[in-house]
Amino acid sequence: MTKLISIKDMSNDLKIALLKELGYDSDGIFVLEKDGDKHIDKYINEPVRVDNMFIYPGSVVILDNNSLSISSFLEEYGDVFG
Amino acid sequence: MAMSLDNSDPIESIAKGTTEGALNYLGMSLKTLVDKFMNKDLSFVEDEEVISVAKEQRKKAEWDLFRTYVKDKEMHILFQMGLTLRELENDKKDFEPLKNKIRNKFKKRGLHIAYFIQNGLFGKLIANILGRFRTTEDIKSEVENILNNIEKTVTFINQFDKEEYISEEIITKIRAHSPETFIISSVGSAIETCIKVKESVMEIISDNYTCEVYENEGENKRIYFLNRKNN
Numbered sequence: 001m002t003k004l005i006s007i008k009d010m011s012n013d014l015k016i017a018l019l020k021e022l023g024y025d026s027d028g029i030f031v032l033e034k035d036g037d038k039h040i041d042k043y044i045n046e047p048v049r050v051d052n053m054f055i056y057p058g059s060v061v062i063l064d065n066n067s068l069s070i071s072s073f074l075e076e077y078g079d080v081f082g
Numbered sequence: 083m084a085m086s087l088d089n090s091d092p093i094e095s096i097a098k099g100t101t102e103g104a105l106n107y108l109g110m111s112l113k114t115l116v117d118k119f120m121n122k123d124l125s126f127v128e129d130e131e132v133i134s135v136a137k138e139q140r141k142k143a144e145w146d147l148f149r150t151y152v153k154d155k156e157m158h159i160l161f162q163m164g165l166t167l168r169e170l171e172n173d174k175k176d177f178e179p180l181k182n183k184i185r186n187k188f189k190k191r192g193l194h195i196a197y198f199i200q201n202g203l204f205g206k207l208i209a210n211i212l213g214r215f216r217t218t219e220d221i222k223s224e225v226e227n228i229l230n231n232i233e234k235t236v237t238f239i240n241q242f243d244k245e246e247y248i249s250e251e252i253i254t255k256i257r258a259h260s261p262e263t264f265i266i267s268s269v270g271s272a273i274e275t276c277i278k279v280k281e282s283v284m285e286i287i288s289d290n291y292t293c294e295v296y297e298n299e300g301e302n303k304r305i306y307f308l309n310r311k312n313n
Contacts (some may be wrong), residue, residue, distance in 0.1 A: 004133060009128045010107050017105055018263075021116045044183055055126040057119050065128045067309070068183045070136045071162040075155055080135060 002057065004081055015050050022060055026050050031062055043072035056080075139165040148204060151218075151225045160184070160192055171200065194232045203236070203305065206296050209225020209264060210307045224262055234259045237270040239276040248275070251284035256287055256308070264291075264308040273304045280306045301309060 007015060016026045024039060025032040031048045033038040038047035042065040054065045056073070063069040074080070105112040118124040127133055139145060139162050148161050163184050170177035185193045186285075198204065207228065228235045231239045234255050239248060256264055266283075268276030284293055287308070296305040 002122055002125045002205045004125050004130060006128070006130045007107070010098070012213055013109055014105050014112065017112055018115060021112065021168070022119070044187060047091055052128045053126065054128070057122045057125060058135065065132050066183060067132055067136060067180055068163060068187065070132050070160050071139070071166070074136055074140065075158050075162070079137070079140060080246065 002080055007053070012050060016055070018055075019050070022055070022062075024062065041069050043069040086264060126277070131175075134200040135166060135169060136162065139169075143207060147208065150207075151222045152229070155227070156192075157195070157226075157229060160188060160195045161199050161204075163196040164204075167196060168202075191232060194238070195229055197238065198206070198229070198232060201238075201269070201280070201303070203265065206305060207263070207265070207307075210294060210309070211294075214262075214309060223308050226257060227261075228263060228265070231259070231261075235261050235263065236265045236267065237279075239266065239272045239279060241271040241275065243272070243275055243279075245275050245278045245282065249279045252279065252283050256283075256291070260290075260310065262310050266306040266308070268304050270302050276306070278305055283308070 006041070010018075012028065016028070019026050020032060023034060025034065027047060029051075031050060031053065034037050039062055040046065041048050041062075044064060044066070046064060048062055048064045052065045053063070054063045054070065054073075056063075056077070061073065061077075063073060087128060104261070105139050107115060111117070116125065121128070140300070142165065145161065149158070152158070153159070163180065167177050167180060170180065181193065181196075188195075192311070207225065211221055211224050215224055237248065237252055252266065255261075266276060266280055280293065284291070291308045291310055294307040299304070
């Protein structure tokens, strides 16, 4: 089982550094793809904000942290958090 | 004059130390966080509560029952949304942002399905149809039929609805589609209109339909199940 940790108290700089390590970028507000386009939450078709991310390993899933996206994720990936 | 670049420069040392310190979290360096993430040991979320709520909904008996009868994944997500809306409503939290997301993705029909679940209609529907359908497969079919055709099988009365207009609309739907089950649901100040609507509708369709009522004074709800007679 993957352990879930809250990044509520993580600095924006560290969040952005983390995104860069994972192959993404940021303009300080939104998560960006390598080409500079905003990264879109695949379940709600909206851009993901750095201050409201959910990041899951594997093929690196980055979503907006809202109930619809999370429930859609759990439906697709299973009860990965136990 | 050339700038000194060696590590004995106190200002550079402080700046480097500050930067390195800022790239630590919960005692882990950035490298450690990334390594653990890549190893699938860690995932990250801004606010754990959203995930906690989502996990809790998936442990409920109502969810297990729903999954027994409905296999469609989109319906599963809408069911979860209904439970979440119910929880937000009970906790007196703002559920409009979630409703908007549901409507944007699943349109009005999807929102009505979530609303159906939010108002506890699934469990009451099962209770209503259990005695009327012989097999589990028949029950599954009926549940799927109601949800997939919710605009033709369920009416939610609100306090501003005009009784004559809604009655006419329901009668038209029943005549056009002849559903096995039609549900009229109301809460609070809409109950009075709901009662009148039921009476008007049953006056017209009672040759072919019976009526079963669910009433909960504590929750201030009234729900009518119009069940087709199968002669």
